[in-house]
Amino acid sequence: GWVSVQRHFRERGIDVQQDHTTVIGIGDMAGDVFGNGLLxxxxxxxxxxFNHMHIFIDPNPDAATSFVExxxxxxxxxxxxxxxxxxxISAGGGIFLRSAKSIAISAEMQARFDISANKLAPTELLHAxxxxxxxxxxxxxxxxYVKSSKESxxxxxxxxxxxxxxxxxxxxxxxxxxxxxxxxxxLGRVEYGLNGGASNTDFIDNAGGVDCSDHEVNIKILLNEIVAAGDMTGKQRNKLLAEMTDAVGGLVLGNNYKQTQALSLAERRARERLGEYKRLMAALESAGKLDRGLEFLPSDEELNERAANGRGLTRPELSVLISYSKIDLKESLLKSLVPDDDYLAREMETAFPPLLAKKFGEPMRRHRLKREIVSTQIANDLVNHMGITFVQRLKESTGMSAANVAGAYVIVRDVFRLPHWWQQxxxxDYKVPxxxxxxxxxxxxxxxRRATRWFLRSRRNELDAARDVAHFAPRVEALALRLDELLEGPAREQWLARFQAYVEAGVPEVLARVVAGTSHLYTLLPIIEASDVTGQEPDQxxxxxxxxGGALELSWYLQQITSLTxxxxxxxxxxxxxxxxxxxxQRAITVSVLQMVEGxxxxxxxxxxxxxxxRRLVERWKTMLGELRAATGTDYAMYSVANRELMDLAQSGQA
Structure with a gap:
């Protein structure tokens, strides 16, 4: 829960470990959740x-002494x-019984809690x-303690x-x-969110407990199987379990950190992606997996009203959907061959402390919950990093299954080393905004997203994770390091401007190079494919x-397409x-240029x-670009025509 709190404040420019933060608490120090949180x-x-008996008031506490107490x-x-x-306790405070007739409100209490009355009944004070x-x-x-104004x-x-x-x-x-x-x-959370408040939901903030017992069960099954095979004594098992406590805690906090981060990423684009969320909810509803009313999710009419006011789904609503999309993906993966693929099944190791994964890799692959664990880990990883609507969006646009999408995602993740950059x-945290x-x-x-789509479309039914990662990863890495040398013209200038802006904002140079070039990194896939086709070196x-791309201004053209509303x-x-x-x-023209006989x-x-x-076709294309530049407003029909012109040019090289 505290991980969630830290994130909310960090996104508001406050570090709760360093900056004084005022708190009102519900509970008491004997309570596990309450006590741990406030320490x-x-x-x-x-x-x-306050709890059921007392009201504790300390209007201007000394943070250090009260912490010790x-x-x-x-x-x-x-x-x-x-x-x-x-x-x-500071002046004007005290400890009051909830059974008292009334409580005198000191000047300090009035100032701190914005109360004008001189005395209040205990319930009135709590309400205030x-x-x-x-x-x-x-x-x-x-x-x-909180409802919405529409609820009684x-x-x-x-x-x-x-x-x-x-x-x-x-x-x-x-x-x-x-x-x-x-x-x-x-509904109380949603109303608070629509009024600018920051909260998730109870099941997100206290997910740690459930998550912790899941890890423990999986570890015990693994170790019991090792003991049963005679490769460890019961005593060694118990010692190892005790040593794992901190490592399991680390995994649990890591999961909570990732999930609340995913909610922040979703919240940033909740308004512009509203259409995608509508489609996701509709798909889950028609499959009988979601009841909007039961989950207090807004109807399409309410969503249209929010869209008109420039609002999207709130964090508490996104919390519900992130859970549903993970469960749905996990179920799809369980029914597929994904958990049986040797490469994809390595995902299993992420559910265990690193020490266990290193030491017991073989028995881990025989774990009786292997398929469930692999499916859960891939589903969590994908939704946390690619977003709540990612699978639905790609299923619709490529016609492939959820399992195909997840398999392609793992390939892309490993080819581009996304976890490495993500960790950077x-x-x-706390070093840049x-x-x-x-x-x-x-x-x-x-x-x-774009790279996963490329794999799904260009290798429709022949995805093989181990083979594709082995083929693309080293080539992508070699080219990615030289991206700034390979780019030219406006594309290079843009890359440079973004790179410099990131570095000035405090982003380390190596990371800035990569992130400034994400739109070009993606094109390394068709480049490597063209290299396979022509037999020429990837850098050529x-x-x-x-x-x-430079000669035909394709970077500019792609930007126009991407910014279509x-x-x-x-x-x-x-x-x-x-x-x-x-x-x-662009790939077809490149191949044609490379295969020119007398060039x-x-x-x-x-x-x-x-x-x-x-020349004639190129001039037609340049004229087309001129018209797009001069056009006011965006019109999809213009791009259909422009694409046709470019297609003529691309096909002219294939005669």
């Missing part, structure tokens, strides 16, 4: 907290707020505390808290962390490919088809000769 930073200023209460068996040393302007509302308690208290079904409950739009805490379950209704971006990190990740996602082919699914499919055509055309040896000169021989 994860000694910079917290806990200004108020919270630690003492946490270590004290069955402690309550009454055990807190009242001499440490829930609406107070603080940084964080940390819920580790039992009960539902009866809808909530937690009578005990009717008198203190507030509406999502009334919350003034910047962030809500849900360590406990059901602290807010789902994560390592910039969070928004820049999300932007860099967005670039990697786009590369991943790359030089020809980029020279053709999409208003419906047909336009989205058309835009992808235009991009596919352009890939094919000069110099690549640039060859391109000039090739174009000269087709």
């Amino acid at each position: 994860l930073s000694d910079k917290l200023q806990m200004v108020a907290a 919270r630690q003492r209460l946490f270590d004290l068996p069955r402690s309550s707020w009454a055990d807190y040393d009242s001499t440490l 505390l829930l609406k107070a302007p603080v940084d964080l509302l940390w819920n580790g308690g039992i009960g539902t 208290h009866a809808d909530v079904g937690d009578k005990a808290n009717d008198a203190l409950r507030v509406d999502g739009r009334e919350l003034r805490a910047k962030v809500v962390g849900e360590g406990g379950n059901l602290g807010m209704t789902q 971006i994560e390592a910039l 969070a928004e820049l990190q999300l932007q860099l990740m967005d670039e990697l996602m786009r590369l991943g 082919v790359a030089a020809a490919y980029f020279a053709v 999409v208003e419906n699914n047909w336009q989205a499919l058309a835009r992808e088809a235009f991009r596919d055509d352009l890939d094919w055309q 000069p040896a110099d690549i640039e000169a060859r391109v000039v000769v090739w174009l000269e021989q087709r």
Whole structure:
């Protein structure tokens, strides 16, 4: 849960481990979730907290001394707020019983919690505390304290808290962390989100518990099988299990970090991708896998209304969909051959501490839950890094199955070493603005999306992960390092401008080189394929490919296609088809240039000769580009015509 809280604040430019952060808590230090959470930073200023018995108020706490006192209460068996040393509480604070008739409101309390009354009944005070302007509302308690203004208290079904409950739009805490379950209704979370609040959902923030037991079960099964085979004693097994605690904790926190990061990436583009989410929900509904009403997801009418107001789905709604899309993909993978592919099954190792994976690789492959674990790991990895709608989008545009999409994704991930670059971006936490990190990740996602699509379309039924990674990875790596030498003209200038901007913003140079060139890195795939076809060295082919692109201004043309606004699914499919055509055309022209019988040896000169021989077609293409430049507004029909012209040029080389 704390990982979620850290992310919300980091994205608002606050480091909860370094900056003073005001908190109101629901629960007490004896509670596991509540207590642990409030001991994860000694910079917290806990200004108020309450449980079923007491209300604790400390309007202007000293972060360091109160941290030590919270630690003492946490270590004290069955402690309550009454055990807190009242001499440490700041002026105007105190510990009050919830059974009191009324509570006098000090000037300090009035100032801190924005209360005007001089005295309040305990429930009135709690109601005011829930609406107070603080940084964080940390819920580790039992009960539902926030609903939406459209719900009645009866809808909530937690009578005990009717008198203190507030509406999502009334919350003034910047962030809500849900360590406990059901602290807010789902509609309450959505209303809070639409009013600018930051929260996920309880099942995202406290996913750690379930995740932890999953890891433990998988590890125990593995070790029991090793013990049964006589390769380890029961005593050794128990010792090893005890040593694994921290490593398992690391895996669990890593999963939580990745999942909340995926929600941030989804939230950034929630408005522009609304159409994709609609289609995903419709697909899940028609397959009988999702009931929107049950999950409090908005209807299409509500979504259209949000779109008109420039809004998309909120984080709590995306939290529901990320869970559904992972479950759906996992089920598809289980029914496929993916978990049986030796290369793809290596994914299994990511579910175990590295030490175990190194030591017991062989027995791991015989694990009786192997297929389930492989499917789960691939589904989590894909959705966390490529987005909630990725599989649905590619299934629609390529006609391939979810399992095909996942298999192609793993190839792309390993060919471009995406996890390596992704980790480098994560390592910039608190060193560069969070928004820049999300932007860099967005670039990697786009590369991943386009490259996965390329594999699905160009190798329709012959994907072989081990073979494709072995063939493409070393060639991509060799060319990627020299990308800036291979690019020329406007493409190189653009790359350079982006590279310099990233470096100035604090991005390490090696990472900046890669991320500045994601749109060109993707073209290394057709370049390598053209090299396979012509038998020429990849760098020769790359030089020809980029020279053709420069001479015919194809980079500019691709940018125009990419920036076409999409208003419906047909336009989205058309835009992808235009991009596919352009890939094919540029590759075809490149191959034709390389296979010219009587061309000069110099690549640039060859391109000039090739174009000269087709002067009429080239002039038509240049005229077309001129018209596109002069056009006001975007029209898909113009691009259909332009693509036709380019196709004529590409096919002229195949006579």
